[in-house]
Amino acid sequence: MSEQRDILNALAEVLEQRRQADPESSYVARLHHKGLDAILKKVGEEATEAVVAAKGGDRSQVIYETADLWFHSLIMLSACGAGPDDVLAELERRFGLSGIDEKAARKGQ
Ligand SMILES: N=c1c2ncn([C@@H]3O[C@H](COP(=O)(O)OP(=O)(O)OP(=O)(O)O)[C@@H](O)[C@H]3O)c2ncn1[C@@H]1O[C@H](COP(=O)(O)O)[C@@H](O)[C@H]1O
Numbered sequence: 001m002s003e004q005r006d007i008l009n010a011l012a013e014v015l016e017q018r019r020q021a022d023p024e025s026s027y028v029a030r031l032h033h034k035g036l037d038a039i040l041k042k043v044g045e046e047a048t049e050a051v052v053a054a055k056g057g058d059r060s061q062v063i064y065e066t067a068d069l070w071f072h073s074l075i076m077l078s079a080c081g082a083g084p085d086d087v088l089a090e091l092e093r094r095f096g097l098s099g100i101d102e103k104a105a106r107k108g109q
Pocket residue numbers: 011014018025026027028029067068071
């Protein structure tokens with residue numbers, strides 16, 4: 001298992017623990033306390049910020065904003081009873097399958 005995958009799983013574990021934490025001392029607990037709509041709003045905002053950063057062409061800003069987006073996406077997954085391994089498994093399932101071929105197979109169904 002790569003170090004990058006380790007940090008995703010380590011972070012996912014912390015995020016699960018924070019669901020029951022004190023909203024006064026934990027940002028993640030505070031978001032859960034506000035509810036799913038608040039979590040989804042943050043994911044939308046962070047996605048927009050990542051897009052704006054990419055459009056601006058500053059590589060380090062793109063990385064920074066994408067980290068924010070991934071972080072909030074992990075909170076969304078946690079709220080939906082899923083985790084990074086579930087998404088990685090889906091990407092693994094798709095690996096090597098051309099998006100064009102996949103779409104053609106779907107349209108032919
Ligand atoms: N990786 C992160 C992480 N990335 C971003 N953030 C926070 O996410 C928020 C992002 O908000 P914005 O960039 O939109 O800035 P803002 O204007 O402060 O946002 P608003 O909430 O006010 O809308 C900021 O408060 C960041 O500090 C994070 N907060 C926590 N983590 C990880 O999550 C763990 C648990 O955090 P707590 O729940 O706070 O203990 C931490 O140990 C870290 O590993």
